[in-house]
Amino acid sequence: MPGELIDSEAIFAPLAEFRRVGLAVSGGPDSLALLLLAAEFAGRHGAHDRFVVYSVDHGLRPEAAGEVAYVTAAAGKLGLTARALRWDGPKPATGIQQAARAARYGLIADAMAADGTEVLVTAHHLADQAETVLMRLAHGSGIEGLRGMDYLAEIGGLIVVRPLLGVDPADLANLVAASDLAPARDPGNFDTDYERVRWRQMLPQLAALGLDARRLSRFADRMRDADQALAGMAAAVVTPLDPVTGSGSVARAMLIKLPRAVAIRVVANLLDRVGGGQKPHDLAPVEALTDRLRMEPALKRTSLHGCLISSDGVTITVAREAGRQAARQSRVRSDSSVTRN
Numbered sequence: 059m060p061g062e063l064i065d066s067e068a069i070f071a072p073l074a075e076f077r078r079v080g081l082a083v084s085g086g087p088d089s090l091a092l093l094l095l096a097a098e099f100a101g102r103h104g105a106h107d108r109f110v111v112y113s114v115d116h117g118l119r120p121e122a123a124g125e126v127a128y129v130t131a132a133a134g135k136l137g138l139t140a141r142a143l144r145w146d147g148p149k150p151a152t153g154i155q156q157a158a159r160a161a162r163y164g165l166i167a168d169a170m171a172a173d174g175t176e177v178l179v180t181a182h183h184l185a186d187q188a189e190t191v192l193m194r195l196a197h198g199s200g201i202e203g204l205r206g207m208d209y210l211a212e213i214g215g216l217i218v219v220r221p222l223l224g225v226d227p228a229d230l231a232n233l234v235a236a237s238d239l240a241p242a243r244d245p246g247n248f249d250t251d252y253e254r255v256r257w258r259q260m261l262p263q264l265a266a267l268g269l270d271a272r273r274l275s276r277f278a279d280r281m282r283d284a285d286q287a288l289a290g291m292a293a294a295v296v297t298p299l300d301p302v303t304g305s306g307s308v309a310r311a312m313l314i315k316l317p318r319a320v321a322i323r324v325v326a327n328l329l330d331r332v333g334g335g336q337k338p339h340d341l342a343p344v345e346a347l348t349d350r351l352r353m354e355p356a357l358k359r360t361s362l363h364g365c366l367i368s369s370d371g372v373t374i375t376v377a378r379e380a381g382r383q384a385a386r387q388s389r390v391r392s393d394s395s396v397t398r399n
Contacts (some may be wrong), residue, residue, distance in 0.1 A: 063233045066099040069221045073177060078171050080178040081111045082162075083133070083140075085125040085242035088181040090132070091230035094237055096179075097136035110175050112166045118149065120149070120245075125242040132239055141169050150382055155252060163214045170216070182207055182313035183227045188271035189257045189279050192264075196257075198340035200322070201285045225273065237274035277330045281341065291316075292323035299331060305331050305377035314352050322348045332376045333364035335347040 081096055083089040098104040112330045114130040115122040126142045133140035147160040157369055166178060187206045194203040222230070234241055250256050261271060295316070299306045306328050307308045313321050325348045326341070347362055357369040373380065 063236070064095060064225060066102070068094040069152075070099045070179075073219065074095060074220070076176045077108070078173065078175045078176040080108060080166065080173075081138075081165065082178055082180045083111050083113050083129050084244070085113065086244060086247070087130045087231045087241040088183055088227060090129075090224070090237075090239050090241050091233045091303050092179065093133060093136065093138070094233060094239070097138060100137065108140075109138045110170075110173050111138050112178070113140065113142055114162045114165055115142070115144045116157065116161065117145050118154070119244075121242070128240075128242070130322040131294055141173070143169060149227050155246075155254075155364075163197070163216060167214055168170050176302060177217045177386055178221055179219050181222055181230070182276055183225050183230060184271045185221045185227050185261060185276060187223050187256065188261060188274040189254050191274050192257045192260075193253060198342055200341040201281050201288060201319075202323075203341075204278065205285045207280035208276070208282070216391070237318075290324050291320045292327055295324045296327065303377060304332060305375060307373050307375045308373060309333070310374050312349065313348070313374065316317040318348070318352075322353060325351065328376045329363050329365050329367075332378055334378075339367045 065233070070079070079096075080091055081089075083093050096109050097106075098108055110126055111129065111133040115126045122143075126144075128142035128144050143165040145158065145165060170176075170178065191206045197203070197252060207220055207223060208227065209223060210222055211220070222249060229339045245256075246252065246255075248255060250259070250335065264270065290363075295308060295312060297306060308324060308328060311335045313324065315323065322341070322345055326344045343362055347360070350357060350360075351367070351369055351374055354369070356371045356376075357367065359368045361367070361379065364379055366379055368375050368377075
C-alpha cells in the first residue's frame with residue numbers, strides 16, 4: 059500500500075480547501091507514484107471525484123501517445139477521471155524543454171478551467187529541488203533563485219503545488235515497483251544535451267563529498283527564509299510607478315542607508331516593475347548597478363533589462379526604454395478611451 063512508504067494524508071490533506079484537484083501525470087515513476095498516492099487517499103475518503111488526472115503528449119516522441127493512453131487507462135482503473143492532452147503545431151528548433159513546459163502548463167490550464175479544477179499537483183521531488191538549486195547557482199542566481207522551487211507557486215495563471223519536494227525519488231520508485239504499474243522511460247531524462255540531466259548525473263558525485271540532495275534542499279529552505287526577510291525589508295521602500303510612463307524612482311539617500319543586500323533587492327524590484335517582469339538569471343549586473351548608484355554622486359544614463367536608469371544625486375529614476383514606454387502609453391490611452399465610451 060502507498061501509505062506504508064509515503065503518507066498520502068500528509069500529501070493531500072493540506073489541500074482540503076480545494077474542491078477539485080488536478081494531477082500532472084506523465085507516466086514516469088515519479089508521477090505514477092503521485093497517481094497511486096492520490097488514489098489511496100481518494101479511496102480512504104471516498105473522494106475519487108475530487109481528482110482529475112492530466113497527461114500531455116508533447117508530440118516529440120512517437121511513444122508518447124501510448125504513454126498518455128496508458129496513464130489515462132491506469133487512472134480509470136484506480137477510479138480517477140483523466141484527460142489526454144496533445145501539443146500540436148510546429149516545435150521550436152532550440153529551447154525545446156522550456157517551450158514544452160510552457161505548452162504543457164497552457165494545455166493543462168485550459169483543461170482545468172473547463173473541468174473546474176482549482177489547483178495542479180506535480181510530482182517534483184527532492185532530487186528535482188537539488189538539481190534546480192545547482193542550476194541556479196551555476197547561473198549566478200542570488201538568494202531569490204537559490205530558494206529553489208516553492209511548495210506553492212503560480213505558473214501561467216495556475217496554482218501549482220509540489221507536495222513531494224521533500225521525498226526521495228527512490229521511495230517514489232519503490233512505491234511504483236510495489237504496484238502493478240509499469241513506468242515509462244523518457245530518453246530525454248538521460249540526454250546530456252540538457253543541462254538538468256548533466257546536473258542529475260553529477261548528484262551522486264556531490265553526495266559522495268557530503269553535498270547530497272537533502273542537504274541542498276535544506277540549503278534551499280534557509281535561502282527561502284532569507285529571501286522572505288529581504289523581500290519584507292525591500293517592500294518598505296516601494297514607491298508607486300507613474301501611471302502614464304510607468305517610470306519609478308527611489309531616493310538615493312535611502313538606497314545608501316540600506317544594507318547592501320536590501321538595496322540590491324530594491325533596485326531589482328524597481329527594474330522588474332518598470333521593465334515589465336524581465337527578471338535576469340544573473341544577478342551580477344543588478345549588483346554592479348546598485349553599487350554605482352550608491353557610490354557615484356550622479357549617473358547620467360545607463361540601461362539594464364529594458365530600463366533606462368539615471369540619478370541626479372538626489373533621486374534615482376528608472377524608466378522604460380523608448381519602445382516599451384511608447385507601447386505602455388498606447389495601452390493607457392486605449393484603456394482611457396474604452397472607459398470614456
